[in-house]
Amino acid sequence: MKIPFHDIVICGGGLVGASLALALSHLPLDICLLDPAPQAPAPRADDRTFTIAQGSKRALTTLGAWSRISRQDFQPITEIEVSDRAGRFGFTHLFADELGVDALGFVTGNVALLAALYGALGETGVTLRRGRFGEITRDDKSATVALAAGEKGHQLKCRLLVGADGTHSAVRGACGIDVHRHDYGREAIVSNCRVSAPRPTTAFERFTPDGPIAALPIGDDRYTFVISRPDAPEWQALDEDLFIDRLRATFGDRLGRVLGASPRLRFPLMRQHAREWVAPRVALIGNAAHTLHPVAGQGFNLGLRDVAVLADRLAEAVRAGADYGDLAWLRDYERIRQMDVANTTRFTDGLVRLFAPRLGPVAIARAVALNLVDGVPAVKRMLAVRTMGLKAPLPKLFRGIKP
Template identity: 40%
Template sequence: MAETMQVDVAILGAGPVGLSLALALADSHLSVALLDTFPAPRAAVPASAPERTIALSLGSSRILASLGVAAYLDDAAPITHIQVSQAGLSGVVRLDAGLLGESFLGQVVELDRVRAAIAHALPASTNLVQMATGPLQALQQHGDAVAVHSAKGVVRAQLLVGADGGQGGLAPLAGLARLGWDHNRYACIASVKTARAPAGIAYEHFLPSGPLAFLPFTEDRFSIVWSLTPSEAARLQTLDDAGFLDQLNRHLPPGLGRVVATGPRAQLPLGFQRLLARPDRRLALIGNAAQTLHPVAGQGFNLGLRDAVTLAAMLKAAAERGEDIGGPLLLSRYLASRRWDAVQVIGFTEGLNRLFSSDFLPLQLARAAGLAALERLPGLKRQLAARAAGLALPAASHTPALTPSGDRHALR
């Protein structure tokens, strides 16, 4: 690209959240540039890498259905029950879809498959240009536009949307404020086979090192996310598959069949990060570019998808009214609309991880008593199930309708 390209909206990042925003804007009159900041690594993922999965909440499945994506994910593994437990002590909470009168609470699917499904649903449209730019080289923010510089040239837009997972070089160039910390933990991810079929049950089992999650992935496999201390992670890396299975079988949640086989494994560092963009900088953040969460409860993508469709609806409504789509008035409204949803999810995931990771005996006993009591309170269980399913959102955070009118609606 030798010359500067002019568009209304430039989306930095072509992962599932960035693609969802582009798809939600596909029926608008706004011109959109989707800039892929990591084209090479995605193509170079080794065949031996483990499947990266995400848990789509029921609310997210309905959002994707409204975007025309559901047909590409109709055979995703359903989560019909969630079991929460802690190691060494009794007290188990079971949430099931029947509490909400639904057939499932969520679905488990490969991350790359979600990305491909959303990309496939993007219509051939003159208002969308997709470019593999690589990381940003420079960023210029002006009063009426923002200019993005990459190896492929310059894209100038009224609004830049960061959807790069916080890894595309935007944060330092834009001077974004950061809040975050390292959890001093690693997540071991793998696909495993158990002696008994998953039967739609997702297990969230808390160990002293953090949560061990088993998500039903296929008819005979679970996708696991195992939180480990650095020393535990280093030791597991030295083990062959038989040794890994032996260690994993020592920490299973109640009722789960013995793990008999494992696929490839990988380890990822865990931490929390929240990036903040001022509303007067023509910059909005969505997904992991706005907040990177602990994987407990699997809320990261679901929160990011709500970011994307909320911003899309606001942009279409603003354009219909003739407003500046990158101006501080709209971006202030966007930040306000997403604040409480993000705060609640961050508080829940960080609080849950810290609460159940403490090995202080009185606290362990209190947790066991709390789980046992919660199991006998169907009303509270229903509220937890609704939040886990992405159906019960803060009053100010209900996802707007995907129409130019921008009317808000609940996901029920």
């Protein structure tokens, strides 16, 4: 049987893989997006919310995805309040208008984002294929992907395989790429709650001795709480009333009373880096390459920057008539991206460690805001000094141009 051929197979149709498929869809390439469920999730699936930086919003707009998110499904953040739980350092606020921007960032849901990406993908020629990656074999010119057990006999051939299959990437494993991993010994509990005194455009970051708590506005009287805890399984098992009591005792009552809480989701917290991001005929992006603590809301934002840089490199190779799966092109992507990721990881890791001592909330707030407003020229210049990776020109998607 003839093995189906695609120029590029993207393994993993989460936020990052779906974004890359869209970013490449206008190029003269046959793209296949492979995922066990390559579609928008059901509305009550993983309903986490994400902070989206200004630059990421611009990239999503360029991809034709942002305009598909209805106004009630995203919330601009105009103020961030940062404090420790005991108020030892007091409270610090950051305001968008002080920085001369309309919003410090935006909050939107995983479900709304994926629905927007898959809605846009539906209007492209990208092949959406249901299946789970199993193994890879490679020669000089191509890679052959075998689907996992239960899907035997199914193979795909491509010039380049992109691993966008998340923290436990099977593509990374099949290529023998090792990781550095640090386990924070905590998990994040996520719950969407209704509160009695909402401040719909204010986000909160509380640094408590047990770990940080973020409260992100998601419209009307609703907030997503992301609570980092060493005893997360216990918190997840609490009934709603007890959970609300604990939340109030930990977060305080800046948002009034908590009126109701959705069932809690639980996520392990780790910092992980693939030792290499590319191999012959293979590139890793998003969580497959790097996973970090969600305290500063940077994981997807970083993944989108991987997408933009990889798409630029691939587009340039295609236009030059070069072999875009060649390691030399891929190494360029790795080199450009690793500095930004290393700096952001250091910053995020630092935030987790310093919730009590060295840095007060003023510095933390400034740092959080700097990361959120990465699309604003003046602030971006300051950020560039701190993170050398941003000295390079912004990739096209972040300038509003398709690669």
